[in-house]
Amino acid sequence: MELHQQILQYLLSGFSTGAIYALIGFGFAIIYNATTIINFAQGEFVMLGGMLSYFFLSVVHLPLPAAVVLAVLATTAVGIAFERLAIRPLKNATPLSLVIITIGGSILIRGLTMLIWGKDTHALPSFSGSEPIDIGGATILPQNLWIFGITIVIIVVNKLFFNYSITGKAMRACATNRRAASLVGIDVRRMVLFSFVISSAMGSMAGIIIAPLTMTAYDVGIMLGLKGFCAAIIGGLSSGFGTVLGGLLLGVLESLGAGLISSGYKDAIAFVILLLILFIRPQGLFKKADSERV
Amino acid sequence: MMTKRLRLLSAVLMVLFCCNAALAASTIKIGALFSVTGPAAFLGEPERNTAQMLVNEINKAGGVKGQKLELVAYDTGGDATKAVQLATKLIKDDKVAAIIGPSTTGESMAVIPVAEKDQVPLISCAAGIKITEPVKKWVFKTAQNDTLAVARIFEYLQKHKVSKVAILTVSDGFGASGREQLKAQAGKYGIQILIDDTFGPKDTDMTAQLTKIRGSQAQAIICWGTNPGPAIVAKNARQLGIKIPLYMSHGVSSKKFIELAGNAAEGIRLPSGKVIVADLLPKSDPQRKSLMAFVQDYQKHYKVEGDHFGGHAWDAVMLLKGAIERGGTTPATIRDQLEKTKNYHGIGGTFTYSPADHAGLTKDAFVLVEVKNKDWVLVK
Structure with a gap:
């Protein structure tokens, strides 16, 4: 096999994983912008998406589309409950204690999932067949196309929502300055709730579209969450294209690193990038310091 | 009333306890x-x-x-x-x-x-x-020792004149031990390990490693790990259209692996204890009973x-x-x-x-x- 074909394969694999990282990173960014906290339960939303669609599909025996929709709705409900029960009741809490609460929440969600559905790994069927598609000597699966397609749709819809709808604009206003936003009559707390709704729905979608390729279990959220967090940090925690580029960059570097250097360094690559960014460019790779966050 | 009942209860408990102690002797x-x-x-x-x-x-x-x-x-x-x-x-x-x-x-x-x-x-x-x-x-x-499982695979490969293999092992205790044994025993069976690669226990995509293997001269792949990694390897190998046979370890010898890997599991060979094939064993097998x-x-x-x-x-x-x-x-x-x-x-x-x-x-x-x-x- 020619080297350029190999590289093409690494790139395609990298983009596919990167798209998932981007979706998860997006969730981090949206909540960060509304609340200035990092929601470490984001990875659990991803896990819940996969596990719940497995549940609705294989235990309740619903058709796949219905299972997917229900899984997203159920995860969103969990996101709302999380915000209502764990974030909102705390008045004047420091961001640090809120972050720790999200870590606690993530452990709780993971533990409950384990108790309810056990510790087994589960497979989800592909959305449309599993015959590989040949692209210039490299191959991808139809599921990879679903991942690309759904990621693009979600990101475009988000962009439109934040730029053109009143609610989206209100959320951006909160991101820029919470006090000023509430002075002009924006219900900040509602916007925080919205941010949890959007990011839990998005996270669960990421968990669902990746599950046919990678399978799902109660503990898949930790690693995916951390990688998504890396993507968001590379993108400077913006909910714009920075996070998307961050995710793709991370996915491609991991894949190239595993293929050309050694797979032992795969996770190390992600976390070295994370550390470098935090040290050298804490505002993210793609923007100037102190620009607006959305 | 209460004390009486308590006394009765403790008497019963005492008797039970003594019985227990008596039983415990045997x-x-x-x-x-x-x-x-x-x-x-x-x-x-x-x-x-x-x-x-x-x-x-x-x-x-x-x-x-x-x-x-x-x-x-x-x-x-x-x-x-x-x-x-x-x-x-x-x-x-x-x-x-x-x-x-x-x-x-x-x-x-x-x-x-x-x-x-x-x-x-x-x-x-x-x-x-x-x-x-x-x-x-x-x-x-x-x-069973990993050594025995590795010997089973190598013996079969040697019989079928396969001499160049790629190994892909998970980076945890199980995979490390398998990797060590694979490398230690290869020489004895005239087998050359062309590619020696690993994957993390929580990795979600192994196409990079498999692409590297696809580009090599290996005649077989031996993957050493426990679920779900090997199931992902099986799926990725099928995605990449890898034609050379894939061998797994006894770490995945359960129906769960077939369930997880789906169609991609077809044709995969692995050494396994006899439990999963108990009903297929010949009547003469001493372990059958x-x-x-x-x-x-x-x-x-x-x-x-x-x-x-x-x-x-x-x-x-x-x-x-x-x-x-x-x-x-x-x-x-x-x-x-x-x-x-x-x-x-x-x-x-x-x-x-x-x-x-x-x-x-x-x-x-x-x-x-x-x-x-x-x-x-x-x-x-």
Whole structure:
């Protein structure tokens, strides 16, 4: 096999994983912008998406589309409950204690999932067949196309929502300055709730579209969450294209690193990038310091 | 009124307690350390279930030489420190005659010094070769060594004139041990390892490693890991259109692997203990009787198929039973009798212990199986 074909394969694999990282990173960014906290339960939303669609599909025996929709709705409900029960009741809490609460929440969600559905790994069927598609000597699966397609749709819809709808604009206003936003009559707390709704729905979608390729279990959220967090940090925690580029960059570097250097360094690559960014460019790779966050 | 009732109650309790103490004189206590929760729960849970089921049955059938067995089982949570504390507790507080477990190699290695110092026989249910090599006086094991599984694959490859392979191992204890054995034994079978790559236990995409392998001259891929990694490897290999045969380890020899890998599992070969193919074995196989008994029993009690891991605990209890039948009563005599075990046809294989061998199995413990139509078939 020619080297350029190999590289093409690494790139395609990298983009596919990167798209998932981007979706998860997006969730981090949206909540960060509304609340200035990092929601470490984001990875659990991803896990819940996969596990719940497995549940609705294989235990309740619903058709796949219905299972997917229900899984997203159920995860969103969990996101709302999380915000209502764990974030909102705390008045004047420091961001640090809120972050720790999200870590606690993530452990709780993971533990409950384990108790309810056990510790087994589960497979989800592909959305449309599993015959590989040949692209210039490299191959991808139809599921990879679903991942690309759904990621693009979600990101475009988000962009439109934040730029053109009143609610989206209100959320951006909160991101820029919470006090000023509430002075002009924006219900900040509602916007925080919205941010949890959007990011839990998005996270669960990421968990669902990746599950046919990678399978799902109660503990898949930790690693995916951390990688998504890396993507968001590379993108400077913006909910714009920075996070998307961050995710793709991370996915491609991991894949190239595993293929050309050694797979032992795969996770190390992600976390070295994370550390470098935090040290050298804490505002993210793609923007100037102190620009607006959305 | 209240005090009267209390007095009555305490009197009853006293009587019960005395009876218990009287009964206890004729019971033999067996300690068990299994990681029923935590990351190795997939080992510990079936092990605990099997041990409890078997001990209950032995007692129902009258015990061993008129003595009842009592299982004192603790959950280590897969934590070596906890395993050591619980082992001490079993020996000092519960005063057990022997200990079964722990489930993992790491915990076993940690508990071994305790068993050696306090001179209590330990039958580990973990696979690591270090547990019984070099031989330790008080330590035995029931799980098959990785060495034997590796030998099974290499022997088959050699027979089919395959000399260049790529290995892909998971970067945890199981994979590292497999990798070590694969590399150590390759030369003996005239096999050259062209690519030696790894993947993380939580990795979600192995196409990069497989692309590298696809670009090499390898004639076969050997992947060493436990679910779900190998299932992803199988799927990725199919996606990449890799035509060379894929071999897996005994770490995935359960229906779960076929379920996870789906169509991608077809044609994959792996060495496996005989539990999963119990019904396919020829009538002449000496293990068949034990295997069928275990599989059916487990199915009846727990509504799921018995697996290898439960089998390790089954063998441990049966080996102890054998030792007690032959006259073992104290830790020291049980140990001596264990070492004299000959041709016990168990679940993991046919055990013959000796002063120089506390693992007791040969490579006949493994059969090579292939996935066909979502089920196992024996490879001749």
